Amino acid sequence: MTARPPFTWIVLGSGSILPRAGHGPAGNALAPTDAERVTLFDCGPGTLRSLGAAGFGAHAIERVVVSHFHPDHCLDLFALAFARRNPSGPACGDLELVGPRGLAALLERGAATFGTRSWTRFERTSVVEVEPGERLERGALELRCAPTRHTPEALAWRAELGGCSVTFSGDSGEVEELAALAAGTDLFACECSFPDDRAVEHHLTPSGAARIARAADVGALLLTHFYPELEPEDARRVAARTFSGRIELAHDLSRHVPAPRPSAERRAARP
Numbered sequence: 604m605t606a607r608p609p610f611t612w613i614v615l616g617s618g619s620i621l622p623r624a625g626h627g628p629a630g631n632a633l634a635p636t637d638a639e640r641v642t643l644f645d646c647g648p649g650t651l652r653s654l655g656a657a658g659f660g661a662h663a664i665e666r667v668v669v670s671h672f673h674p675d676h677c678l679d680l681f682a683l684a685f686a687r688r689n690p691s692g693p694a695c696g697d698l699e700l701v702g703p704r705g706l707a708a709l710l711e712r713g714a715a716t717f718g719t720r721s722w723t724r725f726e727r728t729s730v731v732e733v734e735p736g737e738r739l740e741r742g743a744l745e746l747r748c749a750p751t752r753h754t755p756e757a758l759a760w761r762a763e764l765g766g767c768s769v770t771f772s773g774d775s776g777e778v779e780e781l782a783a784l785a786a787g788t789d790l791f792a793c794e795c796s797f798p799d800d801r802a803v804e805h806h807l808t809p810s811g812a813a814r815i816a817r818a819a820d821v822g823a824l825l826l827t828h829f830y831p832e833l834e835p836e837d838a839r840r841v842a843a844r845t846f847s848g849r850i851e852l853a854h855d856l857s858r859h860v861p862a863p864r865p866s867a868e869r870r871a872a873r874p
Contacts, residue, residue: 608860609765615653617853620675628675640665669702670773671757703756749784751775767861785819789861794828813845827853
């Protein structure tokens with residue numbers, strides 16, 4: 604009998620800030636199989652709307668992990684604060700916001716733009732700012748991060764739960780730190796923004812994402828964060844020239860599960 608995966612990775616936004624059907628701004632949910640609350644990884648515009656379509660309310664969010672402070676990755680934080688204070692919704696429990704240095708100041712500046720009594724100010728919320736390389740343990744969930752250099756504060760994140768792992772690149776250039784963080788991960792959710800012939804600094808192309816996946820020896824590569832000029836199937840075709848493993852394509856509301864390797868192989872690959 605096949606064991607159930609310990610979590611599902613739900614894509615809530617698989618594109619950029621530019622309008623594109625089926626590919627909204629960055630947002631993801633790690634949904635444990637045996638728990639009702641989820642951890643979000645980034646929270647770009649439309650994340651809460653997609654979360655509802657995925658079957659979860661604002662009260663189901665246990666924490667939000669932020670990669671960096673560009674609005675396509677974090678703007679719905681303020682929508683979340685507003686939703687948590689709405690008297691007509693289900694009661695929300697404690698919330699944890701995790702991200703790079705500067706997160707607390709960002710939240711304060713954002714709330715202040717709506718006035719001193721703003722409903723976009725978080726309640727019952729702890730803010731945890733981390734440095735690259737830090738490790739956080741939250742019950743059975745373990746989080747680690749590494750710098751990507753997309754912005755001065757930008758971090759990639761790795762989550763371990765139930766013997767399986769997922770690594771989320773956030774936005775990144777082709778940097779060694781990301782490959783090291785993703786080493787041996789079961790699922791690598793990696794940005795794939797532009798075609799190879801239209802590469803942009805501090806973003807990844809299909810070939811760049813594939814090179815990192817190959818160097819990290821990941822179990823499966825999940826391409827995401829597509830800009831309108833890159834067709835997902837074209838991205839998969841190009842990436843497959845470099846990475847021979849399983850390649851999946853993200854679209855809004857797609858669901859992906861880790862495919863763990865044999866234990867000896869996982870131990871050898873783990874950083």
